[in-house]
Amino acid sequence: GAGVSQSPSNKVTEKGKDVELRCDPISGHTALYWYRQSLGQGLEFLIYFQGNSAPDKSGLPSDRFSAERTGGSVSTLTIQRTQQEDSAVYLCASSPPGRYGYTFGSGTRLTVV
Amino acid sequence: AQKVTQAQTEISVVEKEDVTLDCVYETRDTTYYLFWYKQPPSGELVFLIRRNSFDEQNEISGRYSWNFQKSTSSFNFTITASQVVDSAVYFCALSENSGNTPLVFGKGTRLSVIA
Numbered sequence: 001g002a003g004v005s006q007s008p009s010n011k012v013t014e015k016g017k018d019v020e021l022r023c024d025p026i027s028g029h030t031a032l033y034w035y036r037q038s039l040g041q042g043l044e045f046l047i048y049f050q051g052n053s054a055p056d057k058s059g060l061p062s063d064r065f066s067a068e069r070t071g072g073s074v075s076t077l078t079i080q081r082t083q084q085e086d087s088a089v090y091l092c093a094s095s096p097p098g099r100y101g102y103t104f105g106s107g108t109r110l111t112v113v
Numbered sequence: 114a115q116k117v118t119q120a121q122t123e124i125s126v127v128e129k130e131d132v133t134l135d136c137v138y139e140t141r142d143t144t145y146y147l148f149w150y151k152q153p154p155s156g157e158l159v160f161l162i163r164r165n166s167f168d169e170q171n172e173i174s175g176r177y178s179w180n181f182q183k184s185t186s187s188f189n190f191t192i193t194a195s196q197v198v199d200s201a202v203y204f205c206a207l208s209e210n211s212g213n214t215p216l217v218f219g220k221g222t223r224l225s226v227i228a
C-alpha cells in the first residue's frame with residue numbers, strides 16, 4: 001500500500017492477556033518506529049529498527065513489551081500480561097534510507113479492561 | 114538529553130484570528146531537526162514541516178508560518194486567519210543527526226477554532 005498500515009485499528013483485551021499489534025511499513029523504508037500515545041499525552045518513543053542493525057529498545061517501559069521486525073518489513077509489538085496503564089494508542093512510523101520523511105500509520109487503540 | 118516543551122496545553126480562538134503555538138527545545142547536538150505535526154480528530158499524524166539546525170530562515174506556507182530562533186531554542190508556529198478545520202492537536206518534535214532517528218515529541222497543544 002501507499003501508507004503505513006497498522007492492525008487492528010482497535011483492540012479491547014482483558015487485563016493479564018497478551019496482545020500483538022502489527023505494523024506494515026511503506027515498501028523500501030528501512031527505519032521503523034513504535035510510539036505510544038496515552039490519553040491527553042504526547043507521543044512516547046518505544047522502539048526503533050534501522051535496517052539490519054540491532055533495534056534501539058531504550059523506550060520500552062517494561063520487559064512485558066517486546067517487538068520484532070521480520071525480513072526488514074513487517075513489525076509486531078507484543079505486550080504480555082497487559083495492565084490497564086497499557087491502554088493507549090500505539091503508533092507506528094517508517095522512514096526511507098538516507099533521507100528524512102517519517103510517515104505515521106493511523107494507530108491501534110488498545111483498551112485494557 | 115533532548116527535550117521539547119510546548120507550554121500551551123490548550124488554546125481557543127475565534128475563526129479568522131491569528132494564533133501562535135510555542136515550542137522550546139533542548140539538545141546538546143549541533144545538528145538536529147525540528148518538526149511540526151498536526152493530529153486532527155481522526156488521529157492520524159500529518160507532517161507539516163521539517164527544519165534543520167543550520168537553516169534559520171523563517172518559512173511561510175499559505176496561512177502557516179514558522180519562526181526558528183536558535184538564540185532562544187524556539188521553533189514557533191503561527192496560523193494566520195485561522196479556520197475551523199485547523200482545530201487539532203499540534204505537536205512539535207526534535208530529532209538529532211540525520212533526522213532519521215527517533216523523534217522526541219512535546220506534549221502537544223490542542224487548538225480549538227470556534228466559528
